[in-house]
Amino acid sequence: MQANSLKHRSNNPLTPEQTELLERLAAPLSPEQAHWIAGYLTGIHASPQTPSQPTATPLTILYGSESGNSETLAEQARRRAEETGLSARVFDMADYRRRDLRDERLIMIITATHGEGDPPDPAEDFYHFLHSRKAPKLAGVKFAVLALGDSSYEHFCQTGRDFDNRLEALGAERIQERVDCDVDYEDSAHAWIEKTLSAFAGHTETAASSPDNIVSLTEAAKRAESTVYGKNNPFPAEILDSINLNGRGSDKETRHIELDIAGSGMHYEPGDVACILPENHPDIVNELIDTLGMDASASIHGRNGETTLEEALRRDHEITAVTPPFIQAWAELADSATLREKAADGNRRQLLAWAADRRIADVLREYPATNVDAARFIETLRPLLPRDYSIASSLNANPDEIHLTVAAVRYHTELGYREGVASTWLADRLEPGDTVPVYIKRNKNFKLPADQGAPVIMVGPGTGVAPFRAFLEERDYQEAGGKNWLFFGDRRFRTDFLYQIEWQRWLKDGLLTRLEVAFSRDGQEKVYVQDRMREHARELYDWLEAGAYFYVCGDAEYMAPDVHRALIEIVRDQGGLSNEQAQEYVKQLQRDKRYQRDVY
Amino acid sequence: MTEEDRSRDVSQPLERLHPNERLKAGSNYLRGTIDEGLADAVTGGISEDDNQLLKFHGMYQQDDRDLRSERRRQKLEPAYQFMVRVRLPGGLCRTRQWLDLDKLAHDYGNGSLRLTTRQTFQFHGVLKRDLKRTVQGLNAALLDTIAACGDDNRGVMCAVNPHESAVHAEVQSLAKTVSDHLLPRTRAWHEIWLDEERIADSGDEKVEPIYGVTYLPRKFKIGFAVPPVNDIDVYSQDIGFIAIVENGELSGFNVCAGGGMGRTDNEPDTYPRLADVIGFCRPDQVVDTAEKIVTIQRDYGDRVDRKRARMKYTIDDRGVDWFKSKLEARLGWSLQPAREFRFEHNGDRYGWLQGDNGFWHYTLFIENGRIRDEGNYRLMTCLREIARVHGGDFLLTPNQNLNITGISPGRRDQIEDLIRECGLCDPDHYSVLRRNSMACVAFPTCGLAMAESERYLPGLITKLEHIMETAGIGDVPVTVRMTGCPNGCVRPYLAEIGFTGRGPGKYDVYLGGGFHGQRLNKPWLDNVDEKTILEQLAPILHRYARERHTEEPFGDFVIRAGYVPEVKQGRDFNSDY
């Protein structure tokens, strides 16, 4: 079994003793025994209340309803199921957790059709998920669909039909033919429910022996393989989805990007960072080549062997940001006294300011050089560096996926419009289906407390909220008991409340204990996260005293220092401490790793 | 059901009734947790329960439905916003107030004002954080939103222009009196929106002497009409008062009861119904009569099924005789026999009209009641200008139009010039067909809309105009009314041609309504698109052009020609033919 390699697994979460024990136990196991233990272990996870009881496969009834008919039927179906001794659960598709789908065995769908053959509003998300490339394979699942509709519409019961076909396409087995009910649906619906329940009744074996548990164990084992990907051999991850999180009328664009890392064996934990190797904008590449009067197809020896000039400039080198070394190098190529003068030590300040406004093409135009050879020019350029993005997802909650929250960098200088290389490449030029070179960078200094009961305070305005989405997904998955408090801020409530409905759901669930928001451009006076912290100084201090962990992520230039100052003040005022004592208190938090930052 | 069946009304324990009844009873006279809801910064909306209560305060939570799916994908909640409806009994508004409303619409609303079929204003697109300021702005303008919606007596209709004659003035003031008398007495509104100090209330009856803790089973509507004009569609009201004027004097009113439009698709036991004329009362008996009818509905109305909780069903289920005797028992006197009267139309009289006192009145057509500036059609700006110079009042009509009333003879030309400058009466805003059309709000704000209405009818009218032109009946008035769902907010079941939305681009079509609101129309086409609508209507309109008798309204013709049967009573509305 996999056990004998356990020790060498970089991410083995067990203590040496536990590893010892597990290996001793696992070594002599027969496959059946392994099976049973697998089921038992997943059993523990699935229902902590009844660890040793392998639970009977529950029938999951999902409904999509707008005016309540399907909902009522779904409830009735559940009651009938219970009466006939089947354990069954009902979910509004809107509230159903997608990732649970992998573990389903028996699914009953009751759905209406609305709009022009569209799914009912609340079912839309689930419908699109199931029809997307993200939908899990459903081999071994048994299902039946009841469709409600109105035959006077063109697309009669369309949504029911779609679900019916899609589930089959995903490998699930239809154990009862779909019935399309018209507006007088009651009788046919009830008849169908009875038939279908008895059909299901035949298939309720116990969870422990159902095959997918081994899968999940080997899955885990597979994931456990430590990643070998890095800057020089990133994993080409397919983009599954790319969404602008900013509503209409916003002056920002923040992209939620979902990457597929299936089969990569890549593993990460909340707080880790994904590194993306971007490409330069072809227009800028061409602009450069034209300015230099070079031949795009000229072959040169790039960092990754022989390529064309065009290719090298697009993929291997930083060709926008102007750096002092470049200025020096170019001063020589252009043989320009003024540039040498600029680049000279001493006036670095002005140099940087001057450089900040310019892109390399600007410099080339201001200080032209004649017949520069491509290879030499390339040497003046810095390699195109990977960009870091705090991972916004938990691997446990989203197996095989990495989610990112990327703010498109766009701004103007005297010399014109500028845009960030990686962020706008991701935002403007890539779409689902394209691939992105990515690898993981561990961040040991930004991790959830090992103690699942510890309270957590998270301060993450703007894209700084990304890792906290991962934190909460993880704590949700762990069913961690600790309280969670998030401070979020951005420009406008209506358009810039990143992941709003997810926070709202977690507040409703109780996973998120408190959520404080600060929007700087809604009211007369600007409010920021640190202001909200001050407003709740007392509670915040009490949380810290109760052992809370304090996390800050996002802007390093203004936000992080402001938050840091606010934290010290709060500790000082609420704890009745002197400035020095307050600073010491906060330092101690840092030493204890109870104050962690991921700022950029 | 038997006359005295009490199994579904207020006499039952709350658990047996619709959840809203429990909600009202537990709301501490409409306070609920609205305050907390307004303070919650994580959402732009409020809880479903509070939304139910908010209606009694004259506001509805809505969301911009154009953005709904887009925002869901963006992981943003719906673009929640609020509709605020002003209480304006009799539709009268001073020019000062007009200017204030115009400003509020720009400061907090979506920059438009909406005139409604019950003669008041609506703001759309008000954000939660601006709600309080909006209401306080209204309060400063001596207006409020109390009971503009909710299970209570809504804005009392009365489209008569007080400046027209002494009788008209008298009827107007009676409408106001009835409205005030039936207003909820709870101070919830003042506490929540004006931060009024809370005084401990003493005993239930005292707080709401007429309504009680659970208010009415459903909305309730009252209107006053002065023949020959039935512009308020008096038969569509829960209570209608028809003024009886004998030799220049107001001798009293014919009382009619049990009207209503709302119905639900595929639920045949819901249907529009016209009120029955049950007798006559003197002016000084009006308030008493209205109050007692309200209490009957309070006590007997269905509180289990909100779809059948309107008084029209209370009466149909028990019979008019039962209702009348109950009423007279509660009044302690008997209604006199109904008197003679005659209605001629339920539309508006456009253009200039001079009152007894020599003052002028101008009725302006406002397409679907929507007041906003669009390109060079600067309606809102123009009306602001008029409000600045015009000394008199504005009267909102039940057909979503505007009557500029009490223009002194000296001002007439000035107003006329303004109207012309703004092109408010150029022909394409002004065809006969268009002037007799109405559409409800529907998308993007109305949460119940299934199809477009306000944004779609104008285009459809253009196509119908063309058909009527070619048939040579471009000058014949035909009432066309469209709603985005079967609730019937523009009283479509009284139109000669009615449309109610079924789904995107799909409508049910009705024919045969009475030209002066005396007869319901009949379902004709089911769930059809524009192509079908035009193909099916064209031949009928052409035949009407050829075969109509002189003065025969289209609604009468389609019945005579056998396209649809006459609907004699609401119960028959859904029956097959």
Ligand code: SRM
């Ligand atoms: C604005 C207005 C239509 C218009 O274009 O002018 C309107 C708009 C709405 N009506 Fe209405 N109704 C309006 C007059 C009517 C009328 C006509 C009348 O009263 O003369 C009716 C038919 C008469 C009747 O009550 O039967 C009417 C029957 C309804 C109904 C169905 C009631 C029923 O008994 O079935 C609903 C839905 C409900 O109450 O559940 C409704 C509900 C609504 C709501 C509030 C939708 C909702 O409940 O969420 C609509 C708001 C849309 C929006 O975005 O503004 N509205 N509604 C009218 C405002 C009148 C006022 O100032 O108070």
Ligand SMILES: Cc1cc2nc3c(=O)[nH]c(=O)nc-3n(C[C@H](O)[C@H](O)[C@H](O)COP(=O)(O)OP(=O)(O)OC[C@H]3O[C@@H](n4cnc5c(N)ncnc54)[C@H](O)[C@@H]3O)c2cc1C
């Ligand atoms: C640990 C870590 C985590 C991160 N997490 C995230 C994350 O979760 N989400 C996210 O969006 N980003 C994150 N970043 C930032 C991210 O790595 C990139 O720096 C960012 O996306 C910009 O990269 P780019 O290639 O688009 O822009 P580049 O081409 O690198 O250009 C960026 C440069 O443009 C200049 N610039 C930018 N804005 C202006 C301006 N307004 N005026 C003048 N000059 C300007 C600055 O010199 C800046 O360095 C993180 C960074 C680190 C170090």
Ligand SMILES: Cc1cc2nc3c(=O)[nH]c(=O)nc-3n(C[C@H](O)[C@H](O)[C@H](O)COP(=O)(O)O)c2cc1C
């Ligand atoms: C706006 C609207 C659009 C609809 N469109 C369709 C449709 O395209 N096809 C269909 O079969 N039924 C359609 N229906 C009918 C509903 O599916 C039917 O009323 C069903 O019983 C509603 O079930 P629910 O109460 O669970 O939402 C539509 C209903 C509405 C209100």
Ligand code: SF4
């Ligand atoms: S008729 Fe229906 S769609 Fe139109 S406003 Fe009324 S409720 Fe909304």
